[in-house]
Amino acid sequence: MTDLPIEQLIRAQSVIHIPGMVIPPGVSAVLGPGRLERLAFESWRQLDPSFPDEERSYVKSEPVFWVGPGPDPTEDWVKGLQQQSNLLHAALLLGPHQPWLPSPLLSCSYLSYPLKESGNTLIAHLRVIGPLEREMLLYGSEIRVHYSDTDLTRLNQLFSWLESYGNPFELEGTCRAMQVLERTTRPDGTRGFHPGFSTNEFIQAIPAAECLLLPEGTGKNKTDGLGQQAAVLTALFNEPSIPGPASLKTLAAEWREIYRMRSHLLHGLTSLEALDADNLGRLALARSLLVWIVFATLALDLCMRTDSSSLSTILAEAFNDAEAFRRLTQRTSEVP
């Protein structure tokens, strides 16, 4: 909570760097209550004067910022900026782009607010600098993900849909999946001796999905249980029509293979080098599974549940009963 008068605080503006995002020049895209923009160097320098001579690097790195209204003026500002960053990152993590971008919390966020001093109104700046400092903002990195106009429109739809439920990082039913999605975009988790491929994301995502889909005490064979529930989610968010039992069984068999691959990788029985092209392609599905779990949890209004048995039960029914699958399709039809 800050001491400034409310009428000053409500004019505060958040500026949050989105590390790794690239948008076309001149584009200013709507994203929730704010916009995504490529700020001019001079505008950024006013927020953060620490690198006054680095205009050339800045221009080359083409940093993108979300510019929008400041956080709730009655709350702690730093916390408010972090919540805004988290919600932005949630939309980016649940969107279709690869590679996924690291959290804006690792880079730089700013809050500008008017401040009256000796009768004059000045603009003051609060800076929240993460462990990446200004590196990705000023000099970029190998993480550069291009967003077209169409991508940005879809991102805004997703953001608005998420906002209607609250921040998925803070909801009981979705926070675990979101934490794993976030953690596996951290630059020190994805870098290793094998640039381009990483088991990290896979070995973190599958156990998290297992924990969410197969709560303790369900008494199921884990491989079969995960296969069936993942098959329903795969069909739900990828198939244009309601799949027949044979199609679901094929998907379940595919997921059982993925689960076995997880055991082999997690227990050191195989390495990345030993995986063939098909299995390498399957690594990314683990992350998608977590995304579909978040979508289903939100759309089915299970996000305040501390246990995941409800989702598990609904998915199990849908695997065995076409009518239950149809009802599930209807209930999740608004997922963007």
Place this chain on the structure above:
Amino acid sequence: MTALLTLYQPLWGASFDDEGAGSLGGGTMAGIPFDDEWYMLQKSSLARQGAPPQLCLTTLRSIPEDQPIEEAIADHGDALLREGGCAVLALRLYKAGWFLSPELAERSFVIAREGWRIERLPGVFRQTFLSGVLHHPQPGYSLSITDLCTSVGETTPLNVLMERLLRMNRCDDSVLALAADSFTRSYGLISTQDERLAHLFIALEAMLGAFNEKGPMKLDLKGSGALIPGRIRASRLAAGDPAQLAFQMASWIGKQGRHLRNAVAHGEPLLLPEQDLDSAVLKLQLLIRSLLCQYLAYLEGDDEQDPILGFNRLLASMVGDAVNEAQQYEIFNRIGI
């Protein structure tokens, strides 16, 4: 006439107890650069924030005197980066302690002739410690001049380890590659403890097989070395632990370690105080450090088709019922540093 192409790798988070420098092995030296050298290395607007010179690894290659830096990097860059990677791994295998992986901070190629020619390979955490505030997630690494070779004919255990890594093309041995890669990942800057544990258990099981198996690849081992705790005891004895300590470590891995591994593997929350998780990470790093060093030593004398199986047989035999003191001594010699 020749010039030198040098790969600089600052080790943020590490300390060094001498103003001189020493050799790790191959063409790699370790030491703290002089102020002028550090200034040139960091000469950019970043340097103004004033972090003092840090311990650096320098890996050298001779090049023709007039060769442009771009051409020199094309000729030698990959080899220097590979050797630099071996040096980083050698330091981490040699003793405990954290430093930021140079590829996440900054590596630079330099030709120092008539002014410096420099090509930087910045990492995403390059600026993290430039303010001079060193916050690291684990106790920092302390390198001593006595760990390094400083005179002709001298060899230190760290030199032996480095030379073994240089001789061993890690990618030829998939177990070594997976275990070393996973071990290295446990040194991330902002990783959570369950991420570090997940990587460390992968490294452990890559070396010793899954917890519920009697050896890797379903190798049917007998006796007290059949399961992981028995072979951990053997490894710790070979690393020089007293019998009681080796037994305690084996018990820990068989009970608390296994419980943690199951929780991590199945995505369950780790309901342990922070200091217990920190301690578990350090213990596992210690175990994997000695296992990897011992496996590297084993590979030196090995011509088997499946060396990891032979290595596990050897560990199991060390704690077998029938082994006598002379045989145990022979095994120590085979896999000790």
